Amino acid sequence: MKKILSTLMIVACLFMAMPAQAQFQFGLKGGLNISKLTFSEDIVKGDNRTGFFIGPMAEFTIPIVGLGVDVAALYNQSGAKAQSGNEEVSQTFKSIEVPVNLKWTLGLGSTLGAYIAAGPQFGFNVGSGHFTESFDMKSCNTSFNVGAGVKLLGHLQAGVNYNFGLSKMARSVDDQMTIEMKRNTWQISLAYMF
Template identity: 65%
Template sequence: MKKVLSTLALMACIMMALPAQAQLKFGLKGGLNISKVTFSASDINSDNRTGFFIGPMAEFTIPVIGVGIDAAALYTQSGAKVEYENESYDKNLKTIEIPVNLKYNFGLGSMAGVYVAAGPQFGFNVGSGHLGDYDIKDCNTTFNVGAGVKLISHLQIGVNYNFSINKVAKYEEEGKKYDMKKNTWQVSLAYLF
């Protein structure tokens, strides 16, 4: 939590120090995600599952150089299907995710543009605290890498891949520790006001 607050405070300081011609836009972002959970135990299998995300976003850009910061607060529901020996179960993971990306925009005229983005994402579990025998952590960190297009200066279509930096869940049995990580592909649509 301290990391998130420190990051937000740093972003606020940077925004206050940048020139007046910088642009700040707010909007809504949503889309589909395809998640894959992986386990440190080799005898546990999992399948890709589809989910969704939606929430408010903000984009701060310096027009002349095309660099900016993109941040959002997204409610995310992703799924996991886990198979172990003769057991199988499906689970929806519900989180609030806060991606903070450094974004670089390439203009293609006044009607369109292309962007690339990368940065950390902080996730906070708001659903069940368990996935089978695994205890889901209250917070986790992933790293985003993505690209997309901007159309008519208000619409953005993007693709992101975020991979787990730390474990999402853990399980301990007979002195052995097992970890779970989650990697996700996302396809997003955003509208900026």
């Protein structure tokens, strides 16, 4: 009984000491994204387009456990191409994206680590209010991120992310039908932490 109580006390002390050892870092993150539009009706088809993102990020990590939170405010410029019949439209979307990811890191010393991350992302349209004359852009949208990557030399992070569009980015309503648009995105990122 004394061994169990002693073990529980040691574990409790470790958990209470963790917040005192938590690490908080700021950094700069950027990368390439490949977006594909999906439409609610099959008469409109989306195609892959590339773009970029860049902005500040912050990371809070509890070292012993490896759990943390990764937050960023990224300027995102992504391309889009859609085709309906013989009509083809290309557009560039500009937005501020705010991903909030729960991140788990498995470290191999201070020079190398691997991580997985997941969480919501909130996007705010700062570009045109229209995709085409008939498609009105929403002012904000939500999506869900899943990703993985590596941490190198205590300052560099390289990762890959997939972003599932949860809410509609744009909507077209006419007399015949309503068509809604979502965006799914692959992202390749590089970050430098100060």
